[in-house]
Amino acid sequence: MALSSIVPLAGISCDYPLNYALGFQDPASNFMYAIVDLHDRIIFFLIILLVIVAWTLISSLLNSDHMALLNHNNTIELIWTITPAGILWAIGLPSLNLLYLMDEVLDAEITVKAIGNQWYWSYEYTDYEAPIAFDSFMIDEASLEIGDQRQLEVDNSLVLPVNTSIRILVSSNDVIHSFAIPSLALKVDALPGRLNSLGLIINRPGQFYGQCSELCGANHGFMPISLKAVTIPSYINFLEANVEA
Amino acid sequence: MNSLSTVGLRSLKLSLSRGISTRASAASIAGIESRWGKLPEAEQGAIADRLAVAEKGDWKNMSLEEKRASYYIAYGEHGARNPKDPNLTKSVMAYSSVFVLVAYGMYAWWQTQKPVVRTMTPEWKAAEDARAIELQQNPFQGAYADELKKQGK
Numbered sequence: 001m002a003l004s005s006i007v008p009l010a011g012i013s014c015d016y017p018l019n020y021a022l023g024f025q026d027p028a029s030n031f032m033y034a035i036v037d038l039h040d041r042i043i044f045f046l047i048i049l050l051v052i053v054a055w056t057l058i059s060s061l062l063n064s065d066h067m068a069l070l071n072h073n074n075t076i077e078l079i080w081t082i083t084p085a086g087i088l089w090a091i092g093l094p095s096l097n098l099l100y101l102m103d104e105v106l107d108a109e110i111t112v113k114a115i116g117n118q119w120y121w122s123y124e125y126t127d128y129e130a131p132i133a134f135d136s137f138m139i140d141e142a143s144l145e146i147g148d149q150r151q152l153e154v155d156n157s158l159v160l161p162v163n164t165s166i167r168i169l170v171s172s173n174d175v176i177h178s179f180a181i182p183s184l185a186l187k188v189d190a191l192p193g194r195l196n197s198l199g200l201i202i203n204r205p206g207q208f209y210g211q212c213s214e215l216c217g218a219n220h221g222f223m224p225i226s227l228k229a230v231t232i233p234s235y236i237n238f239l240e241a242n243v244e245a
Numbered sequence: 246m247n248s249l250s251t252v253g254l255r256s257l258k259l260s261l262s263r264g265i266s267t268r269a270s271a272a273s274i275a276g277i278e279s280r281w282g283k284l285p286e287a288e289q290g291a292i293a294d295r296l297a298v299a300e301k302g303d304w305k306n307m308s309l310e311e312k313r314a315s316y317y318i319a320y321g322e323h324g325a326r327n328p329k330d331p332n333l334t335k336s337v338m339a340y341s342s343v344f345v346l347v348a349y350g351m352y353a354w355w356q357t358q359k360p361v362v363r364t365m366t367p368e369w370k371a372a373e374d375a376r377a378i379e380l381q382q383n384p385f386q387g388a389y390a391d392e393l394k395k396q397g398k
Contacts, residue, residue, distance in 0.1 A: 015382060015383055016382065016383070018383070018386065018387050019370075021386070023386070025383075026383050026384060026385040026386060026387075027385075141362075141363070141364065144364065146368070146369055146372040147369070147372035147373050147375065147376040148364075149373070150362070150364040150365075204384075206381075206382070207382075
């Protein structure tokens with residue numbers, strides 16, 4: 001019996017990538033909202049630059065007399081040296097700010113270990129007297145039920161509570177893997193012999209999917225990550241059920 | 246000997262100052278506009294060299310044909326000043342379109358040869374969307390987001 005089936009599904013939302021989607025997946029943590037906001041700020045500058053460069057390029061192609069007007073001018077050279085520097089400051093400062101902000105793990109209440117193997121993930125809850133540990137394998141296509149996500153569904157999902165500060169320790173038993181969940185702005189390499197730490201606070205209940213993001217062998221594309229975010233009472237039920245099991 | 250060399254020198258000076266309008270030269274530069282492209286490179290060079298020598302002297306001594314030929318060699322529509330082929334754009338577009346269509350045809354045929362993945366049928370997609378709405382999946386973009394928009398939220 002799959003461990004995650006013990007957790008009730010009512011009111012759970014699932015976030016998966018859409019076909020032909022161009023943008024980010026729907027955010028479910030404050031960090032992801034912040035990343036989307038940073039991305040919007042950077043795109044603002046990029047679109048202005050794109051328009052200017054495209055305009056200059058097309059006008060120089062269409063206007064056969066433009067060479068006559070390309071003269072030496074100190075003022076414009078000063079402008080187009082200082083302006084890019086200013087733009088880089090405007091992009092770089094919020095980016096570095098967010099980067100260091102995300103690096104902090106604030107008073108984690110729960111610590112979970114995610115360990116990469118070839119080719120599945122192992123999750124361990126070792127905060128409790130009776131540790132919980134299980135493996136998470138991808139469900140192959142033949143075993144999927146209609147409506148399931150191909151190459152994303154797993155037999156046992158990682159279950160975590162919402163609105164709780166969580167630390168995820170990521171490591172590996174063999175080669176380098178990478179633990180990634182786009183909706184939650186999570187991505188960190190799983191290196192053998194090293195513990196990498198991720199801080200996480202999930203805003204809304206749901207099931208979030210990710211995939212291994214570091215080439216790790218033949219089945220690198222077939223070891224997805226599934227995280228089920230539940231309310232705190234449901235999380236406690238999950239723990240109790242697993243202790244009994 | 247002195248008189249012969251003097252005559253020789255004088256005739257050389259005269260021929261230099263008058264331009265080298267020898268019979269052979271006049272024939273070679275007549276109607277040069279129509280023949281220039283077909284002449285071998287060596288002959289083009291020889292004609293150009295002879296006219297350059299003439300241009301160094303007094304231009305009033307150059308015949309009309311020589312002036313016309315000199316102008317054509319310097320500024321005529323040949324070499325770098327060749328007029329653009331009016332059909333160039335159309336032929337480039339036509340050939341490019343043909344190759345792009347062939348490539349697309351090969352791609353489309355290859356797509357028909359691939360087995361259909363059972364999770365990529367419209368029925369499966371409809372089941373995914375129904376589950377998304379039931380379980381409130383993807384509240385900002387996707388099937389549930391569309392449902393929220395219909396409800397006016």
